Amino acid sequence: MLTKLLHNALKQAQLLSGVRNTLSLWSHKTSVRACAARSATFQSLEDGLELNYGGAPMRFNYVWLRDHCRSASSYNSSTNQRNLDTASIDLTIRPDITTVEDGHLILTWPGGHVSKYSLSWLAENSYEGKKQSTIQPRIFWNSDIYKNANIPSAKWDTFMSCDDEVKKFLQNYLLYGIAFVDDVPATVEATEAVTQRVSLIRETTYGRMWCFTSDLSRGDTAYSQLGLDRHTDTSYFHEPCGIQVFHCLKHEGTGGRNLLVDGFYAAETVRQQSPENFELLARSPIRHEYIESSDNHQNHMTGFGPLINVYPWNNEMYLIRYNNYDRSVINTIPHDLVQPWYVAHRELTKELRRPENELWVKLTPGKVIFIDNWRVMHGRESFTGLRQLCGCYLTRDDVLSSARCFGLHA
Ligand SMILES: C[N+](C)(C)CCCC[C@H](N)C(=O)O
Ligand SMILES: O=C(O)CCC(=O)C(=O)O
Ligand SMILES: [Fe+2]
DSSP states (O other): OHHHHHHHHHHHHHHHHHHHHHHHHHHHHHHHHHTTTSOOEEEEOSSEEEEEOSSSOEEEEHHHHHHTOOSTTTEETTTTEEOSOGGGSOTTOOOSEEEEETTEEEEEOTTSOEEEEEHHHHHHHSHHHHHHSOSSOOOOOOHHHHHHHTOOOEEHHHHHHOHHHHHHHHHHHHHHSEEEEESOOSSHHHHHHHHHHHOOOBOBTTBSEEEEOSSOOSSSGGGSSSOEEEEOSOTTSSSOOSEEEEEEEEEESSBOOEEEEEHHHHHHHHHHHOHHHHHHHHHOEEEEEEEEESSSOEEEEEEEEESEEEOTTTOOEEEEOOOTTTBOOOOSSOHHHHHHHHHHHHHHHHHHTOGGGEEEEOOOTTOEEEEETTTEEEEEOOBOSEEEEEEEEEOHHHHHHHHHHTTOOO
16 A cells, blocks of 8 residues: 555656656756856867756767857748758868857857857757757646546637637646547537537548447447447558547437546656556557458558657657557567557556556547547447447647647646
8 A cells, every 4th residue: 555655656757757857857948048148068079069057068069060050040930940051061070269248158169260159048058958958848637637627618609709718728638648629519510510610620531520329330349339439530640630629519318428538647657667568669669550441442551650759869758559459569679579569558558457547438429539648548338329429530730730739738
């Protein structure tokens, strides 16, 4: 019991660290700006320079500095694109003169070109600054954490008319990987309109906006009344759809609740308990497949990738593909790692299946849910009667872009 308590405390500390990192990054930025007059010191090294400016020393390579010159001839600041041909830089380049003046680092290169970088820009863009910061702050959750957070749903009227409501919605979505809009008219058109407030719709073999019932119209269990264990969709794409939108337009019958599980919460637990199992799942590429052959639909899709994907520079998770239905033949894992891979898969599955990690919701007409399909698994209970679900997929990049345009950290 005590170990479990300790374990939970540890886990919470770890889970919240993403959010704390952002806060510290923000305060770092503020302090940099507030002390713009503060001087910096530098030291020239063989292949770059070390800059001391309000915090830990940062290193900048000379080729990197020349490549990142923001002068008009090197960089077009109205299109935010590089003009300079990187291949034209002498790889052994060193500045003739290095100075720090008025909050800027100024380098004069052989031949006379001058590059000027503001110190705060350098601090924000340094490797040292990046390494510490989280790419996307998140709050990992189990059912209690999510329920206790009392996240409000957005409301149709305000959502459709007020950008600030969309911004708040996106902030919740980014943190938790799920977000709801309530009071939406129970039609495909209104569902489409809500989605388009957020971003572009991604057309797939299932259509642009889809509306399905248990009519077995497609070669997939989703089109039946059977229960579906937790999974992510389109695991058979090399780039799985980023977001899944669901709106239950009608259900006259029993059962049919939806299950949501935060895959990152479960995977983080595995990382804490057995780092080697986490590593194995993050390193072994496996294949998922969608094969459909009917009069109306011919598809054969295959996607490769590890079950857990982490950014290589900071090990932050960004994508889980977990779909035991669509997982294909494993022949990409060397013999001696096959058994360990199954052990690791079992451990993750055990965490994903813990009842305390399950959030059950009954989707009713009017309630639209957005699910981060790179993070949160969904499933459903078997059901009786007519049940009609509509929705669509979105591309992750498009949604993150919308969020950034609202000024959110994504
Ligand atoms: C959502 N919609 C019913 C349109 C498609 C369902 C796709 C199901 C597939 N097994 C997968 O997991 O990707
Ligand atoms: O019927 C449901 O609630 C969801 C089924 C499903 O997993 C899907 O359509 O992707
Ligand atoms: Fe699904």
